[in-house]
Amino acid sequence: MDIYQLPALSDNYIFLLHDPQQKIAAVVDPGTAQPVRQKLQELKAELVAIFNTHHHHDHVGGNSALMKQFPKICIYGGSEDKGRIPGQQVFLQSGDRVQFAGRIGEVLFVPGHTRAHIAYYFPPTAEGETGELFCGDTLFAGGCGRLFEGSPTQMVTSLTKLRALPDNTRVWCAHEYTLKNLQFALTVDPDNQDLQARFAEVKALRSRSQATVPSMLGMEKRTNPFVRWDQQALQSAVKSLDPVQSFARLRGMKDQF
Numbered sequence: 001m002d003i004y005q006l007p008a009l010s011d012n013y014i015f016l017l018h019d020p021q022q023k024i025a026a027v028v029d030p031g032t033a034q035p036v037r038q039k040l041q042e043l044k045a046e047l048v049a050i051f052n053t054h055h056h057h058d059h060v061g062g063n064s065a066l067m068k069q070f071p072k073i074c075i076y077g078g079s080e081d082k083g084r085i086p087g088q089q090v091f092l093q094s095g096d097r098v099q100f101a102g103r104i105g106e107v108l109f110v111p112g113h114t115r116a117h118i119a120y121y122f123p124p125t126a127e128g129e130t131g132e133l134f135c136g137d138t139l140f141a142g143g144c145g146r147l148f149e150g151s152p153t154q155m156v157t158s159l160t161k162l163r164a165l166p167d168n169t170r171v172w173c174a175h176e177y178t179l180k181n182l183q184f185a186l187t188v189d190p191d192n193q194d195l196q197a198r199f200a201e202v203k204a205l206r207s208r209s210q211a212t213v214p215s216m217l218g219m220e221k222r223t224n225p226f227v228r229w230d231q232q233a234l235q236s237a238v239k240s241l242d243p244v245q246s247f248a249r250l251r252g253m254k255d256q257f
């Protein structure tokens with residue numbers, strides 16, 4: 001399974017999964033159809049599936065146009081998103097599985113950004129291979145999504161699920177927010193040397209307009225404050241030992257940042 005990352009809208013990424021043997025493709029969160037069409041043409045591949053993480057327009061805006069062009073495609077989304085995702089045919093629940101190019105994607109229910117948000121995790125199939133996590137707007141490189149429909153308790157539960165995945169997992173998050181996220185992270189975790197090094201790296205990449213996505217989950221665990229609420233440095237920054245309260249305070253500070 002090859003993965004292509006297509007920049008879209010102002011700061012979104014659409015992910016195109018390609019099976020070169022069968023000449024088929026699937027796409028994660030097509031906020032708009034044009035970049036997907038272009039890539040499909042270039043690869044001479046047929047689109048067979050859309051995997052949506054949640055109903056926001058910048059993630060589903062291309063569904064209808066792609067469905068028209070490829071009437072046989074199957075559109076997947078979370079069961080709680082019923083009625084909110086254009087063309088949705090499959091209503092996924094936690095523990096369900098999807099398949100593409102001989103890989104199995106496990107569905108994780110990760111509410112918080114929205115009440116229906118899901119993520120897709122493709123575990124490695126061979127030694128040394130990476131796992132692939134498509135997490136929409138739940139976990140970002142260096143940050144996490146805003147709480148539009150969910151509570152801090154839900155988001156902590158969701159992020160706890162995601163951080164339990166292996167370090168050797170690529171995090172394909174849906175926005176290029178990393179630089180701003182790390183600027184905030186440094187204000188709450190200033191002595192973290194991994195974070196300082198990551199910030200320098202990301203700053204250099206962004207100065208050349210290069211992508212900082214995907215990141216590795218191991219790096220997130222070492223540097224992303226939103227999966228580190230139980231680390232001492234962060235507990236003292238937010239003056240709380242309680243996971244939900246720590247997380248809520250961090251999220252609140254980031255909202256003001």
Ligand code: ZN
Binds near residue numbers: 054056113137
């Ligand atoms: Zn969103």
Ligand code: FE
Binds near residue numbers: 056058137175
């Ligand atoms: Fe989004």
